[in-house]
Amino acid sequence: MIDVTKIDQIETMILDIPTIRGHVLSMATMRSQAAVLVRIKFSDGSEGIGEGTTIGGLAYGPESPESIQSAIDTYIAPALADWDADDVNGALQLLDKLVRGNRIAKTAVEIALWDGLGKRLGVPVSQLFGGAVTTKMPVAWTLASGNSETDIAEALEMIETRRHNIFKLKIGKRAVRDDVAHVARIKEAVGDAASIRVDVNTAWSLQDARWGLKGLQEVGCELVEQPVPARYLDAMAELTSSYEIAVMADEALNGPEDALAVATHRAADVFAVKIAQSGGLKRASEVISVGQAAGLGLYAGTMLETGLSTAAALQLFSTVETLHWGTELFGPLLLTDEILAEPIVYRDFCVEVPQGNGIGVTLDPDKIEFYRRGGSRILKS
Numbered sequence: 001m002i003d004v005t006k007i008d009q010i011e012t013m014i015l016d017i018p019t020i021r022g023h024v025l026s027m028a029t030m031r032s033q034a035a036v037l038v039r040i041k042f043s044d045g046s047e048g049i050g051e052g053t054t055i056g057g058l059a060y061g062p063e064s065p066e067s068i069q070s071a072i073d074t075y076i077a078p079a080l081a082d083w084d085a086d087d088v089n090g091a092l093q094l095l096d097k098l099v100r101g102n103r104i105a106k107t108a109v110e111i112a113l114w115d116g117l118g119k120r121l122g123v124p125v126s127q128l129f130g131g132a133v134t135t136k137m138p139v140a141w142t143l144a145s146g147n148s149e150t151d152i153a154e155a156l157e158m159i160e161t162r163r164h165n166i167f168k169l170k171i172g173k174r175a176v177r178d179d180v181a182h183v184a185r186i187k188e189a190v191g192d193a194a195s196i197r198v199d200v201n202t203a204w205s206l207q208d209a210r211w212g213l214k215g216l217q218e219v220g221c222e223l224v225e226q227p228v229p230a231r232y233l234d235a236m237a238e239l240t241s242s243y244e245i246a247v248m249a250d251e252a253l254n255g256p257e258d259a260l261a262v263a264t265h266r267a268a269d270v271f272a273v274k275i276a277q278s279g280g281l282k283r284a285s286e287v288i289s290v291g292q293a294a295g296l297g298l299y300a301g302t303m304l305e306t307g308l309s310t311a312a313a314l315q316l317f318s319t320v321e322t323l324h325w326g327t328e329l330f331g332p333l334l335l336t337d338e339i340l341a342e343p344i345v346y347r348d349f350c351v352e353v354p355q356g357n358g359i360g361v362t363l364d365p366d367k368i369e370f371y372r373r374g375g376s377r378i379l380k381s
């Protein structure tokens with residue numbers, strides 16, 4: 001009889017880690033990030049780790065850190081008890097039947113399943129998706145201090161130290177003309193040394209967006225992310241066809257069905273593919289396939305996760321033939337502390353794919369205990 005490895009235990013925790021500065025988005029200002037971590041213990045003694053993290057409590061999307069944790073503890077973990085650990089696809093199908101939505105919660109568990117499987121097989125997760133085609137990818141940084149001068153100083157330092165030369169500016173909080181002036185100042189300061197893009201996080205009406213896109217492309221901004229609310233696909237389509245500046249879908253992309261709707265409407269030039277928003281690595285790979293089939297540009301997005309989910313995303317995106325707009329997988333750099341035993345490497349304007357089995361990273365247990373909600377808050381030296 002073949003001995004089947006089973007899922008024994010699924011454990012969750014929330015870590016609260018401060019950010020290096022206020023991160024000012026149109027819908028929320030982040031001063032710390034609440035990362036939901038999952039650890040799965042398997043019957044053969046192996047383990048897998050995962051993460052499902054959102055931005056700004058409930059300000060960004062329908063899942064909060066607390067709802068992610070409770071969906072896993074109350075519904076997902078009991079459903080997967082004793083499940084064949086190697087049957088990741090079967091587990092995903094079961095979860096899609098039993099749990100509607102809750103994509104970020106599913107992502108956290110799915111990452112831990114892939115991590116466990118990769119470790120048991122002695123291969124990186126990228127191998128489970130057909131193999132990596134690259135070891136590093138260009139990585140953007142987000143300028144979102146809320147102040148133009150601070151953003152300029154930050155950008156110039158990043159260029160000087162060869163950490164980033166792609167910048168995403170968070171706008172949408174101020175009047176459109178003030179936002180365009182802010183972007184113009186930053187573009188003028190960096191010149192041709194950097195690519196400037198913006199993310200409006202759905203804050204504009206179609207009328208605002210018409211003025212905004214016209215102004216942004218005049219000042220040399222290359223791309224605008226999610227200018228209007230996610231459900232306004234007709235407005236996105238109008239903006240995509242009316243201006244040269246690239247329009248990127250983010251909040252509009254919650255899994256492969258949304259990807260098909262955006263592609264069919266020609267409602268974007270580029271997909272910001274986020275593993276958490278897609279519902280995990282498998283669903284993100286399906287979003288990528290839809291984008292590729294529709295001839296759209298691809299960009300690896302982030303929910304400002306820790307190094308854990310960032311590593312999982314790197315495993316998947318390293319298997320993608322062309323990421324036309326690079327990545328923004330810089331999450332760990334926005335946090336004041338590192339929770340991985342070995343940090344992800346950022347150098348020469350790129351992020352490197354962690355080498356190793358599973359997602360390729362391990363946690364620092366003292367940091368987990370320190371930042372865990374209800375944890376000791378004492379760091380062993």
Ligand code: MUC
Pocket residue numbers: 055142144199201250301302303304328
């Ligand atoms: C978003 O909407 O894209 C990604 C980078 C960043 O600074 O915020 C996120 C969220």
Ligand code: MG
Pocket residue numbers: 199201225226250251272
């Ligand atoms: Mg975005």
